[in-house]
Amino acid sequence: MHNLSTKKVFALFVIxxxxxxxxxxxxxxxxxxxxxxxxxxxxxxxxxIILTGYSGQVSLGHGAFLAIGAYAAALSxxxxxxxxxxxxxxxVIVTSLIGFILGFAAGRLSGPYLAGTTLALAVGLPTLxxxxxxxxxxxxxxxxxxxxxxxxxxDFTLYKWFFWISAxxxxxxxxxxRNLLHSRYGRTWKALRANPTAAQLCGINVAQSKILAFTIxxxxxxxxxxxxxxxxxxxxxxxxxxxxxxxxxxxxxAGVTSLAGSMLGAxxxxxxxxxxxxxSTSLGESEKVISNLPGFIVxxxxxxxxxxxxxxxxxxxxxxxxxxxxxxx
Amino acid sequence: MRQFFSTILIGITLGSIYSxxxxxxxxxxxxxxVVNFAQAGQAIFSTYIxxxxxxxxxxxxxxxxxxxxxxxxxxxxxxxxxxxxxxKHADDGPVAALAPVIATLGLLGVIRSVVGMxxxxxxxxxxxxVSTDNFVVAGATIPFSRLNVLVIVGAALxxxxxxxxxxxxxxxxxxxxxxxxxxxxxLAGIRVGPIRTIGWTFAGGAGAVAGVLVTPNxxxxxxxxxxxxxxxxxxxxxxxxxxxxxxxVGGMVLGIGIAFILNYVSTTLxxxxxFVVLLLSLVIKPNGIFGSKKVRNA
Numbered sequence: 129m130h131n132l133s134t135k136k137v138f139a140l141f142v143i144x145x146x147x148x149x150x151x152x153x154x155x156x157x158x159x160x161x162x163x164x165x166x167x168x169x170x171x172x173x174x175x176x177i178i179l180t181g182y183s184g185q186v187s188l189g190h191g192a193f194l195a196i197g198a199y200a201a202a203l204s205x206x207x208x209x210x211x212x213x214x215x216x217x218x219x220v221i222v223t224s225l226i227g228f229i230l231g232f233a234a235g236r237l238s239g240p241y242l243a244g245t246t247l248a249l250a251v252g253l254p255t256l257x258x259x260x261x262x263x264x265x266x267x268x269x270x271x272x273x274x275x276x277x278x279x280x281x282x283d284f285t286l287y288k289w290f291f292w293i294s295a296x297x298x299x300x301x302x303x304x305x306r307n308l309l310h311s312r313y314g315r316t317w318k319a320l321r322a323n324p325t326a327a328q329l330c331g332i333n334v335a336q337s338k339i340l341a342f343t344i345x346x347x348x349x350x351x352x353x354x355x356x357x358x359x360x361x362x363x364x365x366x367x368x369x370x371x372x373x374x375x376x377x378x379x380x381x382a383g384v385t386s387l388a389g390s391m392l393g394a395x396x397x398x399x400x401x402x403x404x405x406x407x408s409t410s411l412g413e414s415e416k417v418i419s420n421l422p423g424f425i426v427x428x429x430x431x432x433x434x435x436x437x438x439x440x441x442x443x444x445x446x447x448x449x450x451x452x453x454x455x456x457x
Numbered sequence: 458m459r460q461f462f463s464t465i466l467i468g469i470t471l472g473s474i475y476s477x478x479x480x481x482x483x484x485x486x487x488x489x490x491v492v493n494f495a496q497a498g499q500a501i502f503s504t505y506i507x508x509x510x511x512x513x514x515x516x517x518x519x520x521x522x523x524x525x526x527x528x529x530x531x532x533x534x535x536x537x538x539x540x541x542x543x544x545k546h547a548d549d550g551p552v553a554a555l556a557p558v559i560a561t562l563g564l565l566g567v568i569r570s571v572v573g574m575x576x577x578x579x580x581x582x583x584x585x586x587v588s589t590d591n592f593v594v595a596g597a598t599i600p601f602s603r604l605n606v607l608v609i610v611g612a613a614l615x616x617x618x619x620x621x622x623x624x625x626x627x628x629x630x631x632x633x634x635x636x637x638x639x640x641x642x643x644l645a646g647i648r649v650g651p652i653r654t655i656g657w658t659f660a661g662g663a664g665a666v667a668g669v670l671v672t673p674n675x676x677x678x679x680x681x682x683x684x685x686x687x688x689x690x691x692x693x694x695x696x697x698x699x700x701x702x703x704x705x706v707g708g709m710v711l712g713i714g715i716a717f718i719l720n721y722v723s724t725t726l727x728x729x730x731x732f733v734v735l736l737l738s739l740v741i742k743p744n745g746i747f748g749s750k751k752v753r754n755a
Contacts, residue, residue, distance in 0.1 A: 186555045188494075188562065233736050240492035241698075241739060243558045244690040247494075248735050251687045252728030259725040369683060373562060380559055420573035420679075427566025434560045435546050 134307060141303050148295050160287045161359070162398050167294040168355045169394035171301055173378045174387060175348035180376075181384040182309060183341035184321035185234060186243045189250030190349050191372035196253070197223045197350025198357030198366070199263065202271035207262075215271075216297065219354035220347045227346020231339035250372045254364035268363025271354075290359045301351055306387055308344065317341055370423075377430045400425050463599045464720045465713060470605045472712025473612030477667035478689025479696065479704035480619065481660040486698050487636035488656030489540060495561040496664050497686035498568030499535065501679060503528030503661070504668035505576055508583050508677060517586030524665045532661020536654045539564060573679045580681075585673035608670045615666050616705055619659070623701065632656060636699075684728075688715075691735045 148163070155163075172194060180186050200222035201215040210218070230249075234242050257263040308314060316337050319327040328334050353367070360366050378397045382389030404421035478496070485493040493499075507524030511517060543560050587603040623629035634642040635649045636656075643649050667689075668682055675681060692711045696703025711734070718730050 180555065184555075186558055188558075233740055237739060240486075240558060241694065243494075243555075244492055244687075244694065245732075245735055245739065248687050248691060248728075248732045251684060252732040255725055255728045259723060259729075369680075373566065376559065376562065377566075384555075416577045417574045419578060420570040423566055424570035424574070427563045427570060430563035431560060431567065434556050434563065435543060 137306060138303065141299055145295065145299050149292070157285060157287050160285075160291045164287070164291040164294040164355075164359050166391070166394045166398050167291070167298040168352050168359070169375070169378060169397055170391045171298045171352035171355070172349055172375050173382070173390040173393045174302060174305055175345045175352065176375055176379040177384060177387055177390055178305065178309070178317075178348065179341055179345035180379060181386070182314060182317035182321060183338055183345075184317075185338060185341065186376075187246040187345075187372075188243050188376060189246030189248070189253075189372050190345075190375050191367045191369065192246070192250045192253040193223050193227065193346045193349035194353030194356060194371065195364075195367035196226055196346075197353030198271070198362045199257075199269070200350065201354035202269040202357055202362040203262075205271055206269055216351060216354055219350045223350025223353070224343050224347035227350075228339060228343040230346070231342030234342050235335045235338040247369075247372075250367075250369050254367050257364045264363070266364060268361050268366070271357045271362045294355050294359070297351065297355060301348060302387070302390075305344075305348060309387055313337070313340065374426070377426050381429055381433055396429075397426070400429075459597060459599070460720060463601065464716045466599065466601045466605070467719070468713030468716030469709065470601075470608050470712070471715055472709035473609050474667050474671045474685065474708075475688045475692045475712050476705045476708025477612050477615060477663050477670070478685050479692035479708045480616070480701060481663040481667065482689055482693045483696070483698060483701055483704040484656050484660040484663065486693070488632070488653045489536070489557075491540065491557040491561065492690065492698075493535075493561050493657075493660070494558065494686065495535065495564035495568060496660065496689070497680075497682045498565040498572075499528060499531050499661050500664035500668035500685070501682045502531060502568050502572055503665035504583075504672055504677065504682070505572055507665070507669045508581065508672070509576075511584060521666070521669050524669050525662045528665025528668075529658045529662040532657040532659075532664070533654050535564065535661075536657035540657075569679045576679070578679055581677045583669075583672040583677050589673070604673055608674075611666060611670050615663060619663075619701060622659075628655070688731065691731055691738075694735060695738045 151163075172190065175193070176187065176190055179190075197219035201219040204210045204218040205212075205215045233245070237245060257268065258265050263269070309317075316327070316332050319330065319332060320334060320337055324334055357366065374397060378393035379390065381396055382391075382393030401422040404425055405418070408418040408421050478500070481496050481500075482493060485491060485496070503524045506527045507520045510520035510523045514520065539560070540557070543556060585604050587607055589602045589604045591598045591600055591602050593599075621629075623633060631642070631647045631652050632655065634645065635647055635652045639649050642652075667685065671685060672681070688711060689708070692707035693704050694707070695710055696705070696707030711731070714734065715727055715731070718727055722730075
């Protein structure tokens, strides 16, 4: 998609959305729900790609931003009775603000320090829900998108409605992110990641760009968190530490520098538990193995990717292709 | 006043455990410039081995010994088979700097799911080798038991052993030299590779002790040591991530701080408080209280 104009990309997104709608009409409930999960995970992974793949900062705690987004949306719905679109907007605004503040600290930390700090954030933040009663404790808050409009007919299910909303919101967000990464800011981040000293010499304000990346990444994560809250629940248990790990795994699996890869990563994350189930039932394994096999497969994939294709399969393929083309000339 | 002293006692107990975990992280950081997130996984595996031994034999000291041996071997194995391969392969591209972080995270996932496959995800309890009844001093019970004494003494023994090894032996000298300047250490005839493996071995052992000592007070499950990893990391950062005494002091400061929050403020505010402490110590004193002046970019 590198040489396409914005208009053409927009058309592609519209066509893709159309195909999604048609497909969603033809498959069963479970698949529709998984489709919504894939859409939401895609956006969450994209938020990590902005941060890690482009600006070179690593976050092990993006689940915390998802949680903040979900709670911001749910709170504005519970206490202000805001319309649904406004709750989504709130989730973006609030998480961006918090991302902006944390970005100041993050800009001063190098790799492992930042990783550990964000890890502490992901562990610590969900426990706040038990401290303040207005956050609803362990049971969390109620957050929903309302029933599907009556004009869609009787057999338009709630899950399909969830899917429509998630797919629509995520497509818009991904389109905006894509444009951002192809703009001056995207190039700035790339320069920064490749060589911070050289970027500084070119007049790039390193601290500012890093904070900006953190802000936008947090905003995108918050939006996906609100959507996740919509299809599941808004409670501490919905945002465990493993969520953060899963997201970074998805980002690395698909190639942490390619935005297009984020959807591949999301699909892999949703498909792996299914594959694990098939494997373990065919082997007749015990309950212990079945419940731990998905985590095992994901982690092994993560390690293999880091060892043998650290920049992701997409990047490896691109490199190989470039190599071939050079050989031809 | 009594509450004040009992808070200090609890804080020292917590601090001993955090110090051990911080020591493990610092040992690895000094030898390979990696924050080993898999440390929690290695520790939980060794703890489960200790648990299994405890169930089979009923002898705590034997179980602890086996757990330490397994933990050390696991640490050595991770360095030798995993980290070396990693550094051989992931040396260029945008992710190179992040590869160790992500790889150890993956390793944590693998170890944890293997533990889950072997022992299951359910909570287990690790029988305490000594009484957990609180001591009675002058007619008043204080929240301090023989188990707490065991934890403090155990952790102190490990720290004394480390300080003897590091200050008084040739091995310790080699460890310090290769942490300080690998290149120069190599020129001075130190084989840096095996020395690194030894650093990881010690770290694995320290993590195992931390896991086995903390678990009788707590529950045992495949991810029950995750919080310990976070606290150990915070303690290590407070101490500067470079210095072994720093790790111990950082652990104690954090442990006593947490005990005061527990007793005087709120039990649910611990994690947010720890996060704030971490941020403050990183922003105000990024090199830690014992860190060297020279900032190293990792």
